[in-house]
Amino acid sequence: MTHEERRHIASGLAEGLGYAEIARRLGRPTSTVSREVARNGGSGGYRADRAHRATARRARRHGTAPARGTPVARDAHGRDPRVARAFAERLAGLMVRTGLPRMAARVLACLVTTDSGALTAAELVRRLEVSSASVSKAVGYLEGLEVVRRERDPRRRRERYVIDDDVWLRTWLTSARTNAMWAAAARRGAEVLGVTTPAGARLEHMALFFARLSADMSGGSSAAAAADDALTVLAALVQAGAPLTADRLAAALGWPPGRVAAALHEGERHPEITDPLVLRRTAPGLYAAGARPERLTTRQRHALRRP
Numbered sequence: 338m339t340h341e342e343r344r345h346i347a348s349g350l351a352e353g354l355g356y357a358e359i360a361r362r363l364g365r366p367t368s369t370v371s372r373e374v375a376r377n378g379g380s381g382g383y384r385a386d387r388a389h390r391a392t393a394r395r396a397r398r399h400g401t402a403p404a405r406g407t408p409v410a411r412d413a414h415g416r417d418p419r420v421a422r423a424f425a426e427r428l429a430g431l432m433v434r435t436g437l438p439r440m441a442a443r444v445l446a447c448l449v450t451t452d453s454g455a456l457t458a459a460e461l462v463r464r465l466e467v468s469s470a471s472v473s474k475a476v477g478y479l480e481g482l483e484v485v486r487r488e489r490d491p492r493r494r495r496e497r498y499v500i501d502d503d504v505w506l507r508t509w510l511t512s513a514r515t516n517a518m519w520a521a522a523a524r525r526g527a528e529v530l531g532v533t534t535p536a537g538a539r540l541e542h543m544a545l546f547f548a549r550l551s552a553d554m555s556g557g558s559s560a561a562a563a564a565d566d567a568l569t570v571l572a573a574l575v576q577a578g579a580p581l582t583a584d585r586l587a588a589a590l591g592w593p594p595g596r597v598a599a600a601l602h603e604g605e606r607h608p609e610i611t612d613p614l615v616l617r618r619t620a621p622g623l624y625a626a627g628a629r630p631e632r633l634t635t636r637q638r639h640a641l642r643r644p
Contacts, residue, residue, distance in 0.1 A: 338365075338373060338392070338466075339426045343385040346370060350380050364440025364471050422464075425450045440467070440475040445484060448500040455488065455499040483511060488621065499621070503583070503598040513554035520547035564610045566600035571611050574626035580619045 342363055349359035356374070360367040374380055377388035425446040432442035443465055448454060456464070461472045476498050479485040488499045523544035530537040573586055581589075587597040601624060604616035608629070615629045633641070 338369070339423075340385065340389045341426055341430055343373070343388050346373060347383055347385040347388075350374070350383055362439060364438075364443060364465075364467055364475065366468050366471075369466075421450055438475070438478060440471050441478045443467075444472060444475040444498075445479055445500070448485065448498065454501070455497045457490070457495055457497050459495075461498070482508070484508060503602075509554060513551050516547045516551035516554065520544045520551060523547060563599065563603045564607070566596065567604035567607070567610060567616075570597065570600040570624075571604060571614055571616060571626050574616075574624060575614070580623040580625040582622050583624070586624070 342365070345363055346359055349362065356371045357367045360370040363370070373388065374383050377383055377391055426443070428449065429439070429442040429446040432445060433439050437445070444461060447461060447464055448456060458469055458472050458476075461467075462469050465472070476485060476487075480487070484504055485498050485500055488497045489495075490497050521544075523540045527537045527540040527544060530540065532538060532541050569590065570586060573590060574581060577589075583594060583597050583601060586592075586601075587594045590597065601616065604611050605618075608615050611629075613629050613632045614626050617625050617627050619625045630638075
């Protein structure tokens with residue numbers, strides 16, 4: 338348990354919260370919180386700093402922590418794993434302050450600070466010292482935000498949770514579209530209520546604000562331009578006749594990587610604009626163009642297969 342988590346426990350106890358509520362906010366099992374408090378003075382005498390020091394002393398006494406002066410096992414890049422974990426917890430704390438649930442923030446920070454950018458559920462449980470149910474719930478939340486995706490690991494027959502390098506661009510574009518939706522809804526409300534009324538005028542100002550914000554976030558590009566870029570990328574994949582990476586597409590088209598990433602995202606999110614073709618990921622980081630399955634019947638697809 339980190340020092341920051343112990344401070345959250347002390348703060349929760351001061352507010353009169355129960356163990357279950359404190360554990361829920363931390364993304365920890367209730368039993369973990371209750372044992373932590375019981376070992377360190379009880380609900381009336383728990384102090385975060387004192388508990389943290391006492392835990393460190395117990396760890397050294399029982400040989401579960403390296404004694405002072407003992408060399409620390411470092412990773413393949415010569416880094417102290419404890420420093421990386423401490424930074425991940427600080428990063429998660431920042432995410433929590435911006436509104437992300439604590440367990441989702443810890444999972445995301447763990448993935449971001451992992452070289453591979455991918456971990457299994459078991460690895461997350463072990464690193465974060467939480468239950469598998471907590472990890473599953475956090476991953477589900479992050480999937481809903483389109484920040485994390487699942488990937489099947491055929492060698493170990495289990496799923497890995499992956500954060501792509503272009504995740505921040507996708508998040509940015511999603512936010513831009515959300516702002517555009519707010520603008521459209523507000524504009525419709527102004528029409529319904531009447532722009533000359535106080536409520537209608539307020540909604541009209543709201544529509545202008547979100548429309549401007551959406552345009553700024555998307556670089557001023559229109560939906561038509563984004564769709565056109567997606568079609569150009571699809572045409573490039575058809576011409577290549579083989580899967581390509583985003584970098585290879587950017588080099589071939591002479592586009593900035595960000596523009597290619599945005600076009601790929603648009604094609605995946607809105608398959609209706611690429612009909613009758615569809616954009617597919619054949620492997621992590623590889624994209625290809627194919628026929629949209631529902632355009633052909635099963636009999637037609639079989640008839641078109643090469644003998």
